[in-house]
Amino acid sequence: xxxxxxxxxxxxxxxxxxxxxxxxxxxxxxxxxxxxxxxxxxxxxxxxxxxxxxxxxxxxxxxxxxxxxxxxxxxxxxxxxxxxxxxxxxxxxxxxxxxxxxxxxxxxxxxxxxxxxxxxxxxxxxxxxxxxxxxxxxxxxxxxxxxxxxxxxxxxxxxxxxxxxxxxxxxxxxxxxxxxxxxxxxxxxxxxxxxxxxxxxxxxxxxxxxxxxxxxxxxxxxxxxxxxxxxxxxxxxxxxxxxxxxxxxxxxxxxxxxxxxxxxxxxxxxxxxxxxxxxxxxxxxxxxxxxxxxxxxxxxxxxxxxxxxxxxxxxxxxxxxxxxxxxxxxxxxxxxxxxxxxxxxxxxxxxxxxxxxxxxxxxxxxxxxxxxxxxxxxxxxxxxxxxxxxxxxxxxxxxxxxxxxxxxxxxxxxxxxxxxxxxxxxxxxxxxxxxxxxxxxxxxxxxxxxxxxxxxxxxxxxxxxxxxxxxxxxxxxxxxxxxxxxxxxxxxxxxxxxxxxxxxxxxxxxxxxxxxxxxxxxxxxxxxxxxxxxxxxxxxxxxxxxxxxxxxxxxxxxxxxxx
Amino acid sequence: xxxxxxxxxxxxxxxxxxxxxxxxxxxxxxxxxxxxxxxxxxxxxxxxxxxxxxxxxxxxxxxxxxxxxxxxxxxxxxxxxxxxxxxxxxxxxxxxxxxxxxxxxxxxxxxxxxxxxxxxxxxxxxxxxxxxxxxxxxxxxxxxxxxxxxxxxxxxxxxxxxxxxxxxxxxxxxxxxxxxxxxxxxxxxxxxxxxxxxxxxxxxxxxxxxxxxxxxxxxxxxxxxxxxxxxxxxxxxxxxxxxxxxxxxxxxxxxxxxxxxxxxxxxxxxxxxxxxxxxxxxxxxxxxxxxxxxxxxxxxxxxxxxxxxxxxxxxxxxxxxxxxxxxxxxxxxxxxxxxxxxxxxxxxxxxxxxxxxxxx
Ligand SMILES: [Fe+2]
Ligand SMILES: [Fe+2]
Ligand SMILES: [Zn+2]
Numbered sequence: 001x002x003x004x005x006x007x008x009x010x011x012x013x014x015x016x017x018x019x020x021x022x023x024x025x026x027x028x029x030x031x032x033x034x035x036x037x038x039x040x041x042x043x044x045x046x047x048x049x050x051x052x053x054x055x056x057x058x059x060x061x062x063x064x065x066x067x068x069x070x071x072x073x074x075x076x077x078x079x080x081x082x083x084x085x086x087x088x089x090x091x092x093x094x095x096x097x098x099x100x101x102x103x104x105x106x107x108x109x110x111x112x113x114x115x116x117x118x119x120x121x122x123x124x125x126x127x128x129x130x131x132x133x134x135x136x137x138x139x140x141x142x143x144x145x146x147x148x149x150x151x152x153x154x155x156x157x158x159x160x161x162x163x164x165x166x167x168x169x170x171x172x173x174x175x176x177x178x179x180x181x182x183x184x185x186x187x188x189x190x191x192x193x194x195x196x197x198x199x200x201x202x203x204x205x206x207x208x209x210x211x212x213x214x215x216x217x218x219x220x221x222x223x224x225x226x227x228x229x230x231x232x233x234x235x236x237x238x239x240x241x242x243x244x245x246x247x248x249x250x251x252x253x254x255x256x257x258x259x260x261x262x263x264x265x266x267x268x269x270x271x272x273x274x275x276x277x278x279x280x281x282x283x284x285x286x287x288x289x290x291x292x293x294x295x296x297x298x299x300x301x302x303x304x305x306x307x308x309x310x311x312x313x314x315x316x317x318x319x320x321x322x323x324x325x326x327x328x329x330x331x332x333x334x335x336x337x338x339x340x341x342x343x344x345x346x347x348x349x350x351x352x353x354x355x356x357x358x359x360x361x362x363x364x365x366x367x368x369x370x371x372x373x374x375x376x377x378x379x380x381x382x383x384x385x386x387x388x389x390x391x392x393x394x395x396x397x398x399x400x401x402x403x404x405x406x407x408x409x410x411x412x413x414x415x416x417x418x419x420x421x422x423x424x425x426x427x428x429x430x431x432x433x434x435x436x437x438x439x440x441x442x443x444x445x446x447x448x449x450x451x452x453x454x455x456x457x458x459x460x461x462x463x464x465x466x467x468x469x470x471x472x473x474x475x476x477x478x479x480x481x482x483x484x485x486x487x488x489x490x491x492x493x494x495x496x497x498x499x500x501x502x503x504x505x506x507x508x509x510x511x512x513x514x515x516x517x518x519x520x521x522x523x524x525x526x527x528x529x530x531x532x533x534x535x536x537x538x539x540x541x542x543x544x545x546x547x548x549x550x551x552x553x554x555x556x557x558x559x560x561x562x563x
Numbered sequence: 564x565x566x567x568x569x570x571x572x573x574x575x576x577x578x579x580x581x582x583x584x585x586x587x588x589x590x591x592x593x594x595x596x597x598x599x600x601x602x603x604x605x606x607x608x609x610x611x612x613x614x615x616x617x618x619x620x621x622x623x624x625x626x627x628x629x630x631x632x633x634x635x636x637x638x639x640x641x642x643x644x645x646x647x648x649x650x651x652x653x654x655x656x657x658x659x660x661x662x663x664x665x666x667x668x669x670x671x672x673x674x675x676x677x678x679x680x681x682x683x684x685x686x687x688x689x690x691x692x693x694x695x696x697x698x699x700x701x702x703x704x705x706x707x708x709x710x711x712x713x714x715x716x717x718x719x720x721x722x723x724x725x726x727x728x729x730x731x732x733x734x735x736x737x738x739x740x741x742x743x744x745x746x747x748x749x750x751x752x753x754x755x756x757x758x759x760x761x762x763x764x765x766x767x768x769x770x771x772x773x774x775x776x777x778x779x780x781x782x783x784x785x786x787x788x789x790x791x792x793x794x795x796x797x798x799x800x801x802x803x804x805x806x807x808x809x810x811x812x813x814x815x816x817x818x819x820x821x822x823x824x825x826x827x828x829x830x831x832x833x834x835x836x837x838x839x840x841x842x843x844x845x846x847x848x849x850x851x852x853x854x855x856x857x858x859x860x861x862x863x864x865x866x867x868x869x870x871x872x873x874x875x876x877x878x879x880x881x882x883x884x885x886x887x888x889x890x891x892x893x894x895x896x897x898x899x900x901x902x903x904x905x906x907x908x909x910x911x912x913x914x915x916x917x918x919x920x921x922x923x
Contacts, residue, residue, distance in 0.1 A: 013680060016748040024744050024760065028707040030768060034778040035785035040715070059738045060668045060745060067665035070658055086577035094576060105611050109723065112730060116718035119711065128711070129737075135714060136734050139727065140657040143607040147658070150606050153589055157576050160585035166610035167593035170618030179613075180624060186718070187625035187633040222576075419624070455628065463628060470624035470632075477620055490620075491593075494585035501585070508581035 022056045026125040041117040041190040042464040045257050047250050050124040055242045062133055066140065069232050073144065076228040077151060085224055086155050091360070091506050093221035094152060096287035098161040098359035100214075100279070101149040102169040103178030105142040110182040111203075111240075112138035114194035118243075121190060123250045130243040137236040148229045157508060160494050160501050161358040168358040171490045173474040174350055177275045180419045184271065188453075188466020191251070192264045199244025201268035205310040206276045207237050213284060213301045220290035252321045259458060265315070266326045267452045270444040273333040274418035277302070281343030282350060286364065291371035299337045299376075307334065329444060336424060336442075344376070344383055345423035351390055352402055352409055355483060355519050357502040358492045363391035388555035394504040396514045400483070401504070403522040408553040413527045413546065414473045415441035417448040425549040430531075430539075437532050437539075439473075475526035484520035593618070597650050604654035612723035614647070638719040639790040640863045642856040646721040649849045651728040652841040660731055664738060667831045671742055675749055678824040684753035690890040691820035692754055695747065698885050699825070700763015701773045702808055703743035706832075708780035709800065710736030712792045719789035728842045729793055735835040746828050772885060775878030776804055782874055790846075794864060795871040797843035798914070801836050802906040803875040804882070809833060811899030812885060819891040840910065847914040865916060872907070872919040879903060 016024075115135035122128040153162035161168065169175045185198040211234035215227035251257045281298045296304070311330050319325055336342040351361050364372070364387040372379040389407035393399065401407065412421040413428060422428045422441040430439050431446045440446040453468055455461065471477055478486040487493060492501040498515040505512065534542060574580070578589070591601065594609040612634070613619040623632035631637070636646070655663075678684065687695075713733030720726040751758035767773050783795045809829050817825045850860040879900060886896035904922040911918045 013676060014752055016745065016752065020748065021745055024748050025741050027764060028704060028740055028744060029711075030704065030764070032781040032784060035781040037785050038787045040787055041718075058745065059664075059741045060672065063661060063664040063668045063738065067661040070661050074658070084577070087575045089576040091576045106613065109611055109726075113718045113726065116715045119714055132710075132714060132734075132737050135717070135730065136660075139730055139734075140661070142611060143656040144658075146607040146611065147603075147656070150591070153591070155578050157578060157580045158583075158586060159578070159589045163585075163588045163590060163592050165591065165593075166613070167618040170610075170613040171620045176621060179619075179621070183623065183625045183633045187623075187627060465628060467626045467628060467630075468624065469626040469630075470622035472621065472624050474621060495588050496584040499584035508583055508586075510583045513583060 018056050018058070021058050022126055022129070025058055025129055029125040029128065037120060039120070041120070041194075043121065043190040043192070044462050044464045045189070045191040045251050045260055046254050047121050047123055047191075047247075048254060050250065055130050055239055055246075056126070057133065057239075058129070059133070062136075066137075066236075069235065070140075070144075073228050073232050077148075077225055080224050080228075081155065083224075085222065086157070088222040089156070090221035090223075090289045091157060092289050092362055093218065093223055093287050094156050095158075095161075095360040095362075095506070096283045097149075097152060097223075097226065098165070098168075099172075099174055099357070100283055101145060101152070101162075102165045102172070102358075103175050103181075103279070104210075105145045105149075106169065107178065107182035107185065107202075108138050108145060109142035110138075110185040111198055112136075112142065114185045114198050117186065117190040117194040118247060122247070127243065127246050127250075130239065130246070134236075134240050134243055137240070140236070141233050144229055144233065148225060151225065158360065161360075164358060164491060164501070167491055172358055172492075173353055173356050176474050177278060177419045180271070181275050184268075189462070189464040191247075192260075192267075192465065195244055195247050196261070196264040197268040197271075199240055200248055201265070201272050202276075203237055204241045204244060204314060205269070205306055206272050207234060208305040208309065209276060209280050209298075209301060211237065213298075213305070214280060217284045217288050217290070220292075220295070221288055252318070252323065255322065258321075258323055259460060260462070262324050262326070263452050263457055265323070266329060266444070267448050269326065270329050270333070270442075271418050271448065273306075273336075274415070274420050274441065274445065277333075277337060277342060278346040278420050281337070282347045285343055285372075286347040286350075286361075291367050293371060293374050297375040298343055302334075302337060332442075332444070336427075340424045340427070341376070341379075341382065342424060344372075344379065346420065348383065348386055348409075349412060349421045349423055351387075351504070352411070354502050354504045355400060355402065355487055355500060355514070356478075356490060356492065358490075359501075360503045360506055362504070362506040363387050363394060365391075383552075385552045385555045389552065390504065392555060396512065396518045400519050400522060402483070406553060407555070408550055410546075410550040411527065413439040413531070414475060415439065415445050416468065416472055417441075417445035419472060419474075426547050428543065428547050430543060437528075439528055439531065473526060473528050475524065476529060478524045479526040479529045481524050482520060483522040483524055484516040486524055487516060487519065594647070602650075602654055604656050604659075605650065607656040608651075608723050608727055609647070610723070612726065614722070617647070634719075634721060636721055638721075639788050641790050641850055641860050643721075643850060643853050643860075644855040645853075647724070649722065649724050649728075649846050651724060651731075652845050653728075653731070653838040655727070655731045660734065664734065667738070667834075671746070671828050671831060674824055674827040675746060679749065679753055682753075683821075683824060684750045685755075686821045687750075687754070688820035688822075688890055690888065691817070691822055692758065694816075694885070694888050695750070695822075695825065696758045696762040697766045697770070698763075698772075698808075698888075699743055699813065699829075700747055700758075700760075701766035701770065702776075703740050703747075703763060704767040705776055705780050705804070706736055706740035706743065708784050709796050710740055712784045712786075713796065715784075716789035716792045725846065728839075728846070729789070732793070732797070732839045732842070735832075735839065739832045739835065742828055742831065746825075750824070772881055775874070775881040779804065779871065779874040779878045782871065788867075791867045793843060794847065794867050797836075797840050798847070798910055799868055799871040799875050799907070801840065802910060803872070803879050803903050805836065806833070806906060807879055807899055807903040808882065808885075811896075811902060812894065815894035815899075816886075816889050816891075819893045820889055844910065844914050847916070851915050861916065865919070868911070868916065869919045869921075872921045876904075876921045 112135045115131045119131045153159045211230045215230045218226035284298045393401040416438040427442045431450045500514045615622045717726045717730040813829045883896045908918045
């Protein structure tokens with residue numbers, strides 16, 4: 001064997017095949033006999049079958065591959081600075097990144113934590129190796145996104161809001177929906193959270209809108225950094241989707257799992273829709289200045305990514321295993337986006353509450369109106385006046401739009417399940433759990449809380465299922481507070497101690513900026529607290545009125561805005 | 564209509580294009596850096612995992628069915644007045660982690676490729692090849708058990724700093740267990756008759772020499788306190804068994820058996836351990852100096868070290884016969900064990916803990 005060197009030997013040394021390598025790695029595990037591992041994160045599912053095709057990769061090739069990806073990312077960030085990216089970037093876009101990047105590192109690192117929950121349930125070590133790589137990937141995603149955020153803070157015209165980012169994440173009335181998203185990955189039944197909610201739905205269906213559609217819009221706004229980072233993040237995602245699918249396949253043949261799987265697919269799909277479409281839909285449609293009529297709107301993207309790629313090619317094939325797919329919810333989500341203006345109403349809500357946000361939201365203008373009307377016929381009649389009011393009320397000294405009586409907006413209830421505002425008025429509903437009244441954005445969300453997240457499901461005990469807890473209604477935290485005091489308590493004040501972090505415009509002169517004094521004298525109220533205080537009759541009347549909706553008053557006459 | 568020319572948007576979106584309140588606020592300002600200035604690691608890490616005692620206004624919003632929230636301080640017996648004090652000494656975030664891991668992968672791959680190319684594996688002493696197959700083969704399972712324990716543990720910590728330190732520790736361990744696995748597979752190609760690829764696992768599961776170690780590892784895998792796992796691995800297992808076998812046996816014996824490759828593969832783990840040890844010592848140091856729970860923590864951590872120390876020392880003693888299996892006996896087990904015990908004493912001294920009875 002130790003014969004002399006030949007050129008042939010140098011250039012083509014035989015190694016072990018990847019199949020051999022992964023099968024050896026898969027043999028590292030054993031069943032303990034001295035001490036049993038505790039089932040610390042229980043599930044009501046039964047996992048039996050060893051999955052057929054787990055991904056084949058070992059860490060020795062994984063780490064260099066990832067480092068190479070990193071090199072490209074960091075090289076591109078340097079190049080963006082050399083190319084003066086920020087001179088031409090659209091502030092309207094970067095401002096929304098203050099919200100997006102405040103939210104996303106927590107769900108990412110939660111996905112890493114979730115790998116602990118599925119690793120011990122993994123049938124077969126190859127899948128566990130897949131989970132290991134995903135754990136390190138998600139650590140990558142969380143910290144690479146923190147790095148991007150810091151980079152924006154250092155180079156963008158207005159760093160306020162980036163500077164308080166993780167504090168803001170824990171406090172803001174908008175980022176609250178992202179916490180439901182992240183915690184959903186890691187709490188409760190291990191399979192419900194770390195497999196179905198995280199991988200089978202969030203990663204498989206919704207990362208395309210997050211990490212592919214968002215970057216395209218970023219580029220249209222002169223932001224080349226976000227695409228670099230997020231397309232790199234997305235390139236890890238196919239591995240995660242593979243992990244999740246393998247795990248799913250390890251359960252799907254056992255009919256006793258079907259009931260739970262149907263429950264969790266329904267919960268996870270609906271809630272992902274409610275949360276991701278609210279946030280990403282708003283960023284893409286309202287955070288852009290690009291009004292090219294040839295580009296796809298968010299609903300067109302949704303149709304491609306969620307309806308075609310996910311629903312038709314991923315979910316529907318599960319039917320052949322005997323799983324009932326909730327077709328109704330998919331079309332209901334579609335209707336919410338297309339017919340019920342979900343994204344537009346959410347954007348309106350984010351704008352109305354600007355003082356308790358921590359980024360700037362500028363008014364939409366004529367150019368935007370035209371595009372919206374083109375993509376969403378009827379948009380102008382419903383939302384045009386609102387944005388005119390918003391522009392008019394963006395000048396310090398005007399009544400803050402949240403408390404303005406002129407425009408006709410009625411502040412919404414919150415959904416106890418998805419934590420989004422109940423903006424589709426006609427779908428608003430209430431329910432009771434353990435004698436307490438709760439509000440929901442939709443029947444599906446009501447079902448999630450009252451039926452799915454309980455100790456029993458359709459007569460079957462579900463001892464591992466999680467519970468919705470905590471102060472889920474943000475407005476409850478500041479019921480009865482003066483707006484100025486609430487903003488101070490949130491910490492959404494600039495370093496001078498009086499200028500508000502958020503601003504309802506993109507005007508960067510000091511004279512244009514709202515301070516605490518401009519908003520003092522208005523009292524915040526929680527619609528849920530008020531509703532719970534009502535008599536039964538008043539409550540019913542209130543719900544009926546709420547469901548009937550409101551109309552924005554025409555914004556005419558003399559006006560300091562540009563319309 | 565526009566009467567407010569002063570309110571035109573700035574032309575550039577770059578830093579410094581306008582001056583207004585907050586326009587120079589270019590540092591994360593929501594945590595207290597450990598040093599004078601926040602490190603990049605701190606910026607990437609702190610407060611990403613929120614805490615109701617800091618900024619989590621609405622508290623954890625999901626609970627486990629028994630009422631335990633998404634993160635709970637009760638997942639370890641150790642207590643802290645401020646869980647956020649700890650910073651990882653190795654300051655890892657994704658970029659540094661991948662750079663280091665990737666460099667190690669590249670180095671190991673090069674050493675193995677070049678060694679094999681030069682026919683080095685064929686010159687390994689025969690008795691030594693059997694040692695590699697049986698005992699490096701068995702030991703790789705220990706590393707795997709520890710790596711997966713840490714993968715489990717990284718879910719439970721109360722801060723991002725703790726969990727990420729445990730996560731990278733897990734990543735290092737799992738890389739190393741695979742390094743050993745692939746290495747044995749690759750040199751097997753150059754050895755006549757190959758290397759019995761099942762010998763390692765057989766020894767791990769059945770050979771009495773390894774049963775103490777397997778017991779010690781399973782004890783760690785089965786622990787439900789994540790900090791007990793972290794401490795048992797880095798403070799106890801690593802010096803008493805890990806370094807004993809890696810440095811006290813492989814690194815010392817290999818050269819005498821014409822093996823210059825295995826030490827390179829194995830010594831990467833010694834480098835990993837130095838960093839993980841530093842992180843763990845720092846965490847213990849913080850906990851032992853906690854303003855409210857210093858004594859409580861000292862008692863709990865000492866108990867862990869005592870418990871796992873006994874198991875690991877017994878396991879270490881059972882490994883003794885391995886030292887007499889290679890043809891050339893250049894290292895003595897007694898000396899290696901003494902060194903391991905010394906190392907444990909030194910580590911305890913560094914953390915401020917009393918040494919456990921087994922080495923006192
Ligand atoms: Fe991710
Ligand atoms: Fe992922
Ligand atoms: Zn809802």
